[in-house]
Amino acid sequence: MLTESITNDLLKETLYKTRLESGLDVWVWPKPGFNKKFVAYATRFGSITNRFVQPGSGADTQIPDGIAHFLEHKLFETKDGDVSDRFAQLGASTNASTSFTTTQYFFSCTDRFEESLVTLLDFVQEPYFTAEAVEKERGIINQEIRMYDDSADWQVFFRLLEAMYHHHPVRIDIAGTVETIKAIDVPILNNVYDTFYHPSNMVVLAGGDFDPHQVIATVEKNLGKRSYTDRPEVTRVMPEEPTGVYQRRVSKPMVVSRPKILLGYKGVVTPQTPNERLREEMVTNLILDILMGKASQFYSTLYEQGVIDESFSASFSSEEDHGYTMIGGDCDDPERLTSEITQCFEAAVKSGIDPAELERKKRKQVGRFLRNFNSPDTGCHVFLHYYMRNQDVFQLLDLLNGIEVSDLTNRLREHFVESQMAISTIVPGDNAKGDA
Amino acid sequence: MEQRGEFKTFTTPNGIQVWVEETSKYKTTVIDLYIRRNLDEQATQIALIPPLLKRGSEAYPGMRAIEHKLENLYGAHFSADVEKIGENHLINLGLSLPNGTFIPGSPPLLKEGLAFLAELLLRPERENGGFRADYLTQEKENLKNYVAGLINEKGHYASESLIRTMCDGERYAIYEYGTIEALESIDSTQLYKTYRESLERCPIDIYISGEVDANEVQQLVESLFDFPRSTPMTIAPTDSTPIPTAVKEVREEQDVLQGKLCIGYRTYTTLADDDYLPFVWFNGILGGFSHSKLFKNVREKHSLAYYASSNFDKFKGVMMINSGIDGANYAKAVRVIKEQIDAMQQGDISTEEMDNTLAGLTNRLKSIEDSAGQKIAYLMQQNLGGRRDSLRDIMDQLATVTKDEIVAVSQKLKLDTIFFLCPQDTPLEA
Numbered sequence: 001m002l003t004e005s006i007t008n009d010l011l012k013e014t015l016y017k018t019r020l021e022s023g024l025d026v027w028v029w030p031k032p033g034f035n036k037k038f039v040a041y042a043t044r045f046g047s048i049t050n051r052f053v054q055p056g057s058g059a060d061t062q063i064p065d066g067i068a069h070f071l072e073h074k075l076f077e078t079k080d081g082d083v084s085d086r087f088a089q090l091g092a093s094t095n096a097s098t099s100f101t102t103t104q105y106f107f108s109c110t111d112r113f114e115e116s117l118v119t120l121l122d123f124v125q126e127p128y129f130t131a132e133a134v135e136k137e138r139g140i141i142n143q144e145i146r147m148y149d150d151s152a153d154w155q156v157f158f159r160l161l162e163a164m165y166h167h168h169p170v171r172i173d174i175a176g177t178v179e180t181i182k183a184i185d186v187p188i189l190n191n192v193y194d195t196f197y198h199p200s201n202m203v204v205l206a207g208g209d210f211d212p213h214q215v216i217a218t219v220e221k222n223l224g225k226r227s228y229t230d231r232p233e234v235t236r237v238m239p240e241e242p243t244g245v246y247q248r249r250v251s252k253p254m255v256v257s258r259p260k261i262l263l264g265y266k267g268v269v270t271p272q273t274p275n276e277r278l279r280e281e282m283v284t285n286l287i288l289d290i291l292m293g294k295a296s297q298f299y300s301t302l303y304e305q306g307v308i309d310e311s312f313s314a315s316f317s318s319e320e321d322h323g324y325t326m327i328g329g330d331c332d333d334p335e336r337l338t339s340e341i342t343q344c345f346e347a348a349v350k351s352g353i354d355p356a357e358l359e360r361k362k363r364k365q366v367g368r369f370l371r372n373f374n375s376p377d378t379g380c381h382v383f384l385h386y387y388m389r390n391q392d393v394f395q396l397l398d399l400l401n402g403i404e405v406s407d408l409t410n411r412l413r414e415h416f417v418e419s420q421m422a423i424s425t426i427v428p429g430d431n432a433k434g435d436a
Numbered sequence: 437m438e439q440r441g442e443f444k445t446f447t448t449p450n451g452i453q454v455w456v457e458e459t460s461k462y463k464t465t466v467i468d469l470y471i472r473r474n475l476d477e478q479a480t481q482i483a484l485i486p487p488l489l490k491r492g493s494e495a496y497p498g499m500r501a502i503e504h505k506l507e508n509l510y511g512a513h514f515s516a517d518v519e520k521i522g523e524n525h526l527i528n529l530g531l532s533l534p535n536g537t538f539i540p541g542s543p544p545l546l547k548e549g550l551a552f553l554a555e556l557l558l559r560p561e562r563e564n565g566g567f568r569a570d571y572l573t574q575e576k577e578n579l580k581n582y583v584a585g586l587i588n589e590k591g592h593y594a595s596e597s598l599i600r601t602m603c604d605g606e607r608y609a610i611y612e613y614g615t616i617e618a619l620e621s622i623d624s625t626q627l628y629k630t631y632r633e634s635l636e637r638c639p640i641d642i643y644i645s646g647e648v649d650a651n652e653v654q655q656l657v658e659s660l661f662d663f664p665r666s667t668p669m670t671i672a673p674t675d676s677t678p679i680p681t682a683v684k685e686v687r688e689e690q691d692v693l694q695g696k697l698c699i700g701y702r703t704y705t706t707l708a709d710d711d712y713l714p715f716v717w718f719n720g721i722l723g724g725f726s727h728s729k730l731f732k733n734v735r736e737k738h739s740l741a742y743y744a745s746s747n748f749d750k751f752k753g754v755m756m757i758n759s760g761i762d763g764a765n766y767a768k769a770v771r772v773i774k775e776q777i778d779a780m781q782q783g784d785i786s787t788e789e790m791d792n793t794l795a796g797l798t799n800r801l802k803s804i805e806d807s808a809g810q811k812i813a814y815l816m817q818q819n820l821g822g823r824r825d826s827l828r829d830i831m832d833q834l835a836t837v838t839k840d841e842i843v844a845v846s847q848k849l850k851l852d853t854i855f856f857l858c859p860q861d862t863p864l865e866a
Contacts, residue, residue: 011463011538036806091792091796140739143762255587256587257584293503295500295504296500303499364506368511371463375807
């Protein structure tokens with residue numbers, strides 16, 4: 001087992017990487033001088049995987065919406081009770097989260113690190129699901145779902161995903177619904193766990209004031225005593241997703257003081273390497289920042305006219321099989337904002353992009369990049385984000401420097417097109433069960 | 437220069453207190469400036485000031501000019517906001533700059549950053565002796581929308597409603613962003629006068645943390661922030677003494693799916709008191725961690741909620757319990773919550789709870805040491821409360837608190853108000 005160390009000269013930081021025999025990736029980021037030690041243990045399994053080829057039988061298997069998130073909750077249950085109690089005894093604070101593409105378990109501590117690390121490794125690798133516990137968790141998750149149902153920010157976002165995508169599972173709420181989680185039981189949880197929580201699908205990422213070789217040794221010892229066998233990658237089944245959006249406009253009444261709008265551009269998925277996709281993401285976000293960021297004419301004019309306020313934002317994000325731009329915020333006149341946005345893109349296509357703007361944005365990104373690495377936990381979150389996408393965060397600034405105006409003008413023409421656009425609004429009114 | 441923990445501190449000739457932490461731990465340099473006032477009927481005016489300062493200055497007229505400058509400072513981040521701490525109202529300007537040594541050429545970002553901050557603070561864009569009329573009109577509209585928007589954040593709305601009900605008539609009930617009603621009559625000349633008066637007479641503190649030299653900071657601050665100041669106005673202490681005559685129980689129905697339960701207690705304990713740390717312990721055991729009594733009983737044992745926690749305002753001496761529950765479970769949730777407090781008052785605190793809470797509190801304090809911004813915020817609050825002990829001192833003292841002291845301080849608790857934001861037609865039960 002070879003450990004490689006990679007140093008980024010600008011950041012003056014070094015990352016140690018290794019892959020264990022079981023297939024688990026272990027990345028360690030030594031951060032001398034900090035009290036906090038942070039570890040994330042994560043799997044490449046999130047809410048968008050709802051269908052796969054069963055290893056062994058080869059059967060086409062579908063799983064209930066919300067299972068990845070439910071499993072995240074239930075993994076904390078062990079034979080000896082809730083593992084959070086153990087972390088509490090050790091003075092560590094622990095958390096977990098489920099996204100579209102990953103499930104992550106973390107702890108951070110300032111003392112008794114080895115013990116907390118072993119506790120994390122143990123509980124994630126030792127599932128313990130009982131029917132009684134599953135039933136009780138349903139009540140808790142139902143409350144969590146309701147909390148998100150009442151959040152206008154969450155709703156405007158998810159409604160937009162529903163509007164943009166015909167079939168892609170990104171349109172399904174991460175926690176599922178009160179209805180869909182009724183179908184979750186112990187056998188399903190066990191199967192999903194066995195399928196997606198194999199070390200070859202996972203990573204341990206640690207940051208803090210420690211000896212990286214020591215940390216790697218602890219992880220290796222823990223994984224080594226369990227009998228993992230090689231396993232080929234699981235085939236996930238994704239539905240065919242047509243280009244073009246499912247619904248042009250959706251609107252939902254909620255008890256809010258002002259309308260919210262999110263305008264989306266659905267990305268077209270093309271074959272690319274992960275770093276090419278990273279570059280495309282940066283190019284797209286540079287366009288959005290130049291055209292609609294706080295330093296833009298668009299922003300200051302519309303802000304002065306009261307069409308937008310500080311809640312306005314615009315960004316693009318992409319994964320291997322889906323990507324989208326979302327633009328919007330609180331707004332009394334969603335129609336006006338929509339036409340301003342489309343006109344802004346049209347004008348930019350005609351007049352092009354000022355190279356001076358691009359240069360200034362590159363300068364801005366240097367500081368933004370540095371800021372990520374101020375402490376063990378924020379840095380680890382960033383490393384994990386790029387790890388999950390198979391992208392090299394240390395190459396980010398080099399990629400950025402290589403971007404030219406022509407990259408932006410090409411992307412502008414190709415991505416921000418009418419046929420790929422959908423609009424989601426939340427309007428003041430009483431909650432309704434369906435769309436207005 | 438005086439040393440206070442890891443900060444060096446000095447007073448400028450015009451009475452600004454400056455605190456500097458020299459550290460090479462971070463990739464950024466953080467600057468936080470606080471202007472401290474009483475929370476009072478001028479709250480709405482004060483809330484307008486940070487957004488107006490962000491609109492432009494003489495050298496950087498307009499938002500775009502400010503934003504261009506920040507981008508040229510390698511993506512520096514500027515923030516301006518008001519904060520309510522106890523019955524203090526603070527204006528906070530923050531600037532976070534990349535540490536120049538990480539940028540090729542090592543540009544003098546600290547000097548540029550401080551100059552920029554001074555410029556925005558001291559020379560906002562004006563016309564006819566007041567703030568620009570168009571900026572004021574626009575920011576009044578934005579503030580109005582912001583205040584009206586509180587209803588969108590159900591949890592926050594419920595907490596604020598609890599405070600307003602519980603502390604009706606006390607300064608603490610004033611929302612740090614003011615009221616919509618007060619906006620209309622505010623005129624730009626009067627507002628600018630209020631602002632200049634604040635600059636002249638309010639206590640001002642500047643905190644800086646990064647790879648800096650305190651002597652250089654002193655030179656820069658004393659030259660850049662050299663403006664006339666006079667005798668500081670008295671900042672009144674926060675009143676933690678009111679005694680409820682009867683428990684108030686209030687409910688408000690809205691079109692929501694989840695109910696928000698907020699319960700307010702008076703603790704008669706503040707950070708200036710000898711039994712302050714015992715109360716920090718109490719709050720931790722009750723509802724400050726995922727091992728706490730509220731989490732374990734309201735969430736884990738009875739499945740009533742996704743979250744159940746308690747928060748202690750160490751200036752006002754108010755403890756607030758928050759939980760998101762189904763409308764139908766109101767009575768049960770209130771009962772279970774009260775049971776936890778009764779239990780603690782009767783001494784039902786296990787060794788495990790004590791150990792876990794100490795570990796958790798210590799972890800939190802040590803984590804603060806890792807963040808420039810959090811360390812500054814902690815020091816600022818210590819200064820506000822007149823405490824001189826450092827983070828390490830507090831950690832040492834926490835470890836000496838006994839169970840008897842925790843039980844003793846909890847005897848002072850008085851239930852004041854219960855506020856419940858609930859779905860329409862939630863049945864009332866006994």
